[in-house]
Amino acid sequence: MKPPKLRRHLETKHNEYSSKSVEVLQTKKREMRRKQTLLEKIATGFINEKATFASCEVSLLTAKTGSPRTIGEELLLPATKVTSGTMHRNKAAKYLNLISLSNNTVKRRIEEMAENVKSQLIIRGRQSQYYSLQLDESTDVANHAELIAFIRYDFGGKIYEDRLFCYSLPTNATYEAIFNGLDSF
CATH class of the missing domain: 1.20.59 (Chorismate Mutase Domain, subunit A)
Incomplete structure (x- = not known):
């Protein structure tokens, strides 16, 4: 200007x-x-x-x-x-x-969300007065042994049931392998 x-x-x-x-x-x-x-x-x-x-x-x-x-x-x-x-x-x-x-x-964010859900589930189980674990040994489509653990717990006056974890087991799924899978979790 x-x-x-x-x-x-x-x-x-x-x-x-x-x-x-x-x-x-x-x-x-x-x-x-x-x-x-x-x-x-x-x-x-x-x-x-x-x-x-x-x-x-x-x-x-x-x-x-x-x-x-x-x-x-x-x-x-x-x-x-x-x-x-x-x-x-x-x-x-x-x-x-x-x-x-x-x-x-996306992979990292999904893993972070899964870890958050897992920690919340563990906190809910620990805060519950009573909880129960149910273990199931199953095989997947590729015929690999899987150990699935379910937890049932009381939270806020309601009973919830959630899958706690799913681990692959060695080829011979013995009681010891199942116990070690649960113990390592």
């Missing part, structure tokens, strides 16, 4: 600063940039937090459906980007790139 136009803008729109020195205006400019940077950092942190939450939610859906862990990265995210681009004219597509749905990320 030309200096006379800038001067006129300063005098008409910001008259309180027209008599101030250049240093005061530069200080104001630095202040404004610092606040703008702070707001950007807060907004970015908020968006990253939302992206992590979305990644966890999609990982949970992937685990519940039993789909391959790569479905999020190969199908869901591209489909969401196409849909979002069509509906919102690519405004949200840049935020969708922040959602991590790689095979390793």
Whole structure:
């Protein structure tokens, strides 16, 4: 802009600063940039937090459906980007790139959720006044021996029954192997 136009803008729109020195205006400019940077950092942190939450939610859906862990990265995210681009004219597509749905990320999130459920189940069993364990030795489709443990416990006045764990047993499933499987858990 030309200096006379800038001067006129300063005098008409910001008259309180027209008599101030250049240093005061530069200080104001630095202040404004610092606040703008702070707001950007807060907004970015908020968006990253939302992206992590979305990644966890999609990982949970992937685990519940039993789909391959790569479905999020190969199908869901591209489909969401196409849909979002069509509906919102690519405004949200840049935020969708922040959602991590790689095979390793989904695997890690599913394992973390499974560990959380397991620890909650153990806490519930320990807090219960009475609980019972039921062990079942079975074979899977590939004819491998599996040890499955169920726990029945009282929680909040109701009786719950959940699967506690499932371990593969050695080829000869002896009483000792079953005991060691339970004992190692």
